[in-house]
Amino acid sequence: MPENIHDKFFKENFSRQDIAADFVREVFPEPLREKLNLPTLTLRNTSYTDPTLEEYFADTVYDCVYESSTPVQIAILFEHKSQKEKYPHFQLLRYLLNSWEEAKKQNKPPGLLIPVIIYHGKARWEYEPLSHYFGAVDAALQEFLPMFRYLIFDISHYDDEQLLGFRNRFLATSLFLMKHRENEARLLEYRHRLFVWLDELVQTESGKNYLITTVIYLSKNLDIRPKAFFQSLFATDQVNRTAMSTYDQIIEEGIEKGIEKGIEKGKEDAFVSLLTVAYKQGLDIDKLAAQYNDLPRQRINELVEEVKTQS
Template identity: 45%
Template sequence: MHIDNVHDKFFKDSFSRKQLVEGLIQELFPKELGQKIDLVSLELSNNSYTDEKLEEHFADIVYQCTYQDSQKIRIALLFEHKSYQEKYPHFQLLRYLLNAWEQDSKEKKEPTLTIPIVIYHGKNRWKYQSLPQYFKGSDAELRRFLPDFEYLLFDISQFSDQQIAGFSNKFLALSWILLKNSRTKSYLLGIARAFTELIQAIESTGDMSYIRSVFLYVLSTTENLAKPKIVDIFRNISIQTNSITMTIAEAMKLEGKIQGKIEGKIEGKIEGKIEGKIEGKEEATVLFVQKLVKIGMDAATIAQTFELPQTKVEEIIAKM
C-alpha cells in the first residue's frame, strides 16, 4: 500500500470516531467557536466533497452538527497528503466548498455553512495567509472582487510531544503523536513511554479496534529493522494488547509484510510454513483471514487494510 494511502486510512479510521472529534473541538478550536457547537449533535456524514483533482491534495471526513442550538452546519476535516505546504491552499478549499454547495443544490437543500479544517503533518511549518494576500499590490478597490474566507489550520508539527501527551482526550493525543512522528524512521522507539501510557488509556475505554488500527499503522510506517522492537513494545503493554499484536503479526508475516524474525515466542512460527506444510497461496490466505476474524476484524476492514477482494474475505468468513 502506498504510504500516502496508509496515512489516509489511519486518518479516516481515527477521525471517524466521534469522541476524537469532540476532543478536537474542545481542546483545539478557537474557544468562542467551539463553545457554540453542540457536541451531542455531532454526526458523521457519508458524504465526501473531494473530486478527482482534489484527491491529489487531501482526504476528507465530514461531520454535521448544530451551531448555537439551531443552525445546521458542516465540519470538514481535510487531511493534507503532502509533506509540504500547498502554495495556494484557498484555491483547493474553494473548490471543495463549491462541491459541497453544489451537492446541497442537487439535493434541493439550502446551502450549508461548512467549516474547512486543514490537518497537516509535514516537517516544514505551514505559513497561513489570507486569500487576498495571494494577489500582491491589490488595493481595497480591487480586493472587493475577491472571495475571502478562512480555514482552521492544525499544523501537527508545531505541537511538542509533551503538549500532545497532555491532551485530556487520549484518542486525539494518540492520533496526533503518531501523525506528527510518522515521517521519522523508527519514531516509536523514541516515544515508547508516552505511547504506552496513551495505549493503556485507550484500552481502559474498551476500544480494542482502535488499538488494532494503531498497530497496523505503526508497522506500516516503520522501517523493517525496527519492526521486531515495535512488536515487543505492543506485547508488553497488556495481555489484551499482546493477544492482538501476536495475531496480527503472525498474519502479516504470512503475507510477507514483516521481514525477518520477530523476537520472542510466536506460537507456530511462520516462515513459509504454519504447523506443517501449507501448500499454495489459497490456504495461506484462508488462515490469514481466519486469524484476523478471531480478533474481531470485519470483512470490510480486512479487505481494505490488506488489499484483498472483499467478496473473497466474506466467502472465507461464511465457511468458518
C-alpha cells in the same frame, strides 16, 4: 488517488465522534468552539473530494449545530503532501463549491462549512489570507476577491508534551504517531505513555480495532519494521499480546510477497524514470535499455514502448 495508509489511519480515527469532538475542543478558536453544540456532532456519510481534490487531501465531514439552531458542517481535511500547499484556498474553494453543488442536487439550500486542515509535513504551515496571493490590492478591488478562511492544525507546531496532554487518549496517541511515524527512537522513548492506557480497553471492540489500525499504520510507513520493534513498543503484556497477534496475522503473512513485489516495482519505477528523462533529452533509449539487465527482457521492451507512447 487510491486510499493510502495515512488516509486510512486518519479516517479510522477521525470517523469516531468522540475523537472528532475532542479535536474540536482542543484546536478550534474559543469564540467558535463555545458556540458549537458538540453533542450534536454527527458523522456524514459523504465526501466532497473529487478526482482532482483527492490529490490534495482526504476528508471526514460532520454535521453540527451552531448556537441553538444554525446547522453547520465541519470538514476535517487530511493534507496528503509533505510540503505546505502554496495556494490552499484554491483547493478549498473547489471543495466548498462541491458541497454547495451537492446541496443543490438535493434541492437544499447551501450549507455553512468550516474547513480545518490537518497537516503532518515537516515544514511549518503558517496561515495567510487569500488576499495575500495577489499582493497589494487596492481597496476598491478587494470586494472582487472571494473572502473565506480555513483552520490549520499543523502537528509540527505542537511539541510532544502538548500532544500527549490532549485529554482524549486515542486522539493524543494518534497525533503523536502521525508526527513521529518515521522516528522509531522517539516512539520507543515514549512507549510507556503511548499505549499503557490501552491495557484497560484492549479487550473492547474500540480498543482492539485501534490497536490493529496502529500496528498496520506503523508497519507500512517507510521500511517494513522488524517484529522486535513492535515487541518493544507495546509495554504491557496484554497490549503486547494483541499487537503481536495482529502483526503475525496481518503483517508477516504478506511480508514475503510484499517485499518481492516492492523490489520489482521499485526497479520498474527507477528504470521508467531513467528512460523518460533520456527520451526527453533525445537519447536512444533502445540502446540504453539493451544495457539494463535487472528486469526480464520482455518487461524491459514493454516499458520502453510505454515511455515512447506516453512521453
